[in-house]
Structure formats: C-alpha cells, structure tokens
Amino acid sequence: MLSIPPGLDPDLLRSFVLIAEGGSFTRAAQAVGRTQSAVSMQIRRLEEILGQPLLLRGTRGVEPTQHGLWLLERARRLLALHDEIHSTFRQPSIAGAVRLGSPDDYALRWLPGILARFAASHPAVQVEVTCAPSNELVERLGGGELDLTLISEGNEPAGARVRWLWHGPLIWVGMEEPARRRPLPLALASAGCSWRTAAISALDAADLPWRMAYTAASLSGSLAVALAGLAVTVAMPAPLPEGLRVLGAAEGLPPLPDFGIGLLRGPAMPVAEALARHIEECFQLETGFETRMRA
Template sequence: MLAIPPGLDPDLLRSFVLIAEGGSFTRAAQAVGRTQSAVSMQIRRLEEALGQPLLLRGARGVEPTQHGLWLLERARRLLALHDEIHTTFRQPAVAGAVRLGSPDDYAIRWLPGILARFAASHPAVQVEVTCAPSNELVDRLAAGELDLTLLSEGNEPAGARVRWLWRGPLLWVGTEALARRRPLPLTLSSNGCTWRNAAIAALEGADLPWRMAYTAASLSGSLAVALAGLAITVAMPAPLPDGLRQLGAAEGLPPLPDFAIGLLRGPKTAVAEALAQHIEENFRLETSFEPRMRA
C-alpha cells in the first residue's frame, strides 16, 4: 500500500499538484486558500525535502521538471489515498443506493478507479451505473430515473447548474492514409452527439468533403471501425490502441474545438452528495481544467 514518507506533508504535495497541473502559483494559491508567497514557500520546502528542483517557469507558465513529472503521477495517487482515509474516518456514515449516469467513453476511462475508491470509503453505499449518450442521461435525470450524471458540454439543460470537471481538446484519430482520402470517411455517434456536430462543423467550415461511413453507439465502437482501417473518428486525449494515432493539420484536417465534461445533479440526498463530492475531488486529482493539457 502507498504511504506518505516521513517529512512529506500532504499539503505540500497538494499545492505542488495544483501548480504542476494548472501552470500557475496564483491559481494554486487561490485553490488552497493561501497567499502566493506561502505556496512558493511550500514548494521550496518540498524541493529541499526531496533534494531536486520540481518546477520551472517556461513559455506556457510553470511546468514540472523531469523529477516533477515523476512526482506528479505518484502525488496524485498519494493524495487520493490520503483523502480516502480522511473521508472514511471523519465523515458520518452514509448508506443507501445512488443512481449515476455516464456516457460510455467516460465510464471506461475514469469510473473504474473513482468507483473503486468510493466503494472503499463508503462500503454501505450501492452505486447503480447507467451508460447512455449524454442527451438520454439528461432526460433520465429530469424524469427522476437518475440521481446525478456525467455529461458532455452542449447537452446541459438551459439554466442548469453544472459542475464542470474537465476541459480539453477533441482530437482526430485514425490512420494517415484515411485522413487524406476525399471524401473523408467518418465513424461517429448518432445525431445529437456534440462530438459529431463539432467534427462535421469543422469539416464544412474548412470546405472538406466527407461521408458518414459508419455510425457507432460509443467511442469504443468508433475506434474499432478506425482500427479496421475503414474510417477516422474523434476522441478525447487518452492512450490510443496500437495502430491508431492522433491526426491534425499535417494530414490536412481542420482543428477541433475544446469540450468539457460536467456533473449534473438531481434532488439532493446524502448519498448523492457524497458520490458527487467524491467524483469532483477525483477529477481534480486526475485531470486539469486547463487548455494547456492538450499537450
């Protein structure tokens, strides 16, 4: 089991993670409720304890050194474990069932670790997960069939209070040979998908001919078609299967817009609030709400 070595204050690690992900001492200081000079002192203490420089100022702001990158991955895990222990022993016991919605793409990438940690810290809570497109999940939440749901930006109801968890770019994914074919063969989700709309708008804005070769219900289905060499698709930044690569201007493709992942809640219950808080905390540790993450 991971343990925080003597002398490594979790508060120092938390400030380091916020700076490394956000590229700014100022934003990190605001997040932890300290002055910028106090956060700078924390980083000096951490660097002195480890004997290595961890952060450098670069063209895009503050960036981690090689030692800092190594620490960043492990600091996230240490803080997640630290917060799990703290939550388990300090929060009142929560019991019951909670119904969570999530698009397939997010469920595969983020939910396994998040739900495993939640189960460890809230053993008396039963989580029921429904996977469907964002627009369907929003309708189910409104109908009272879900307690909270993840969703893609562009599907939120007008005036809804959405907690935005992550923002980053959409990417073209496929093979170089297919990317240069005209009309461009695409595999995307069905009508109403914000990713589909963004891809088509980008191609039409660049006056590139395209055709919908395949329609898939989820990203995994689109990636399977792309792996077969039949079409290209769009995806969020993530490790890709062997045989697929990120595509872009070098292959004559137009840029795609950023998009965000949000959390929409229904009526408040103790169980739903506990899961919502857990999801938000874990997204803060594992991801960054900064456009610089497109690197």
C-alpha cells in the same frame, strides 16, 4: 542513532500534483485557494526536503523533471489514500443506493478511479451505473431513473444548473492515411451527439468534404474503427490505444472547439450529494480544473 527523515506534507504534494498536471502555478494556486507565491514556496520546500528539482518551465508551460515524473505517479496514490482515510473518519456514515449515469466516452477514463475511491470511503453505499449517450441520460435523470449523471457540454437542459468538472479541446484521432482521404471517412456517434455536431460543423466551415463511414454507439467503437485504419474519429485528450495518434493541421484537418464535462444532479439526497462531492474532488485532483457552477 536512527535518523528519521522529515515527513511529506500532503498539502505540498497536492500543490505539486496540480502544477505538474496542469502546467501552471496560477491554476494550481486557484485550485488550492492560495496565492501563487505561497504555492511557489510550497514547491521550493518540497524540493528542499527531497533534494532534487521537481519542476521546470518549458515551451508548454511548467513541466516535471525526471525526478518530478517519478514523484507524480506516487504522489497521486498517496493523496488518494490520504483522502480516503480522511473522508472515512470525518464524514458521517452514509448508507443506501445511488444511481449514477455516464456517457461511455468517460467510463474507462474516469469511473474506475472515482468508483474505487468512493467505495473505499463509503462502503455502505451501493452505486448503480448506467452508461448511455448524454441526451438519453438527461432524459433518465428528468424521469427520476437516475440521481446524478455526467454529461457532455451541449446536452444540458435549458436553465439547468450544471457543475462543470472539466473544459478543454476536442481532438482528431486516427491514422495518417485515412486522414488524408477526401471525402474524409468519419467514425462518430449517432445524430444528437455534441462531438459529432462539433466535428461536422468544423469540416463544413473549412469546406472539407466528408462521409460518415461508420456510426458507433460509444467512443470505444469509434476508436476500434480508427484503429483498423478505416476512418478518423473525435475524442478528448487522453492516452490513446497503440497505433493511433492525434491528427490536425498537418493532415489538413480543421481545429475542433473546446467542450466541457458536466455533472447534473436530481433531487437532493445525502448519498447522491456525497457521491457528487466525491466526483468533483476527483476531477479537480486529477485535472487541476476548478469546478464551477453555471446555469
């Protein structure tokens, strides 16, 4: 007689992914609206079903085991498919066009997955994407040229209600040799960029001499300069091109402040609201960060 293995509850997998990515049972419990003990029981149940330990407490918090790493990659895909099926059948049919803005810094890191999943669940919606610096996107949103936009913290208009999607540290990125030069050669965006302001403020506070070697319009341009060994730049934590690494105190560089990624919306309209909810859900699923509103 054929033995049918027990099914995998998506709620168990979702809690596992949030813990594995965020390194914390507490943050995962907050994200799914459960107590920490309930989430711990979910993980024990998942480990019982699969017969292998999936998470271990390490020096950097909770980390996935080798079996956990294998599961993490596949659980992300399974949850994305689950959410796509659920939203397709449960959400009302929405059609039309929506205009989304995003800084280039986030385009490759976040937009492919967000847009692909949104297109699958809302096939009748056309998304027009504009990539530009945050300050320019804020102006376009205010002028009615965009319906919603991602922005970097420090560019939000006074009194604006922003949905914060992620908050974490900025990092120095480059190669060791240029990082030890003085004055420090920098590759950053043009004036007005919050990352540029944060980097220069940190260097000035540490009394570290610097020079602006290159000005790039996007993060990809700054990374290209850093990859050539000509300067160091600033980025958010994310996979780096081969040849670049995170720099810091070992190279004499000061710590950088935390920053946030926010979502600004224009006048309410169903298609824009649907995309906004989708963006919030995608960020929460991938980062474990509990999105919050702040004026």
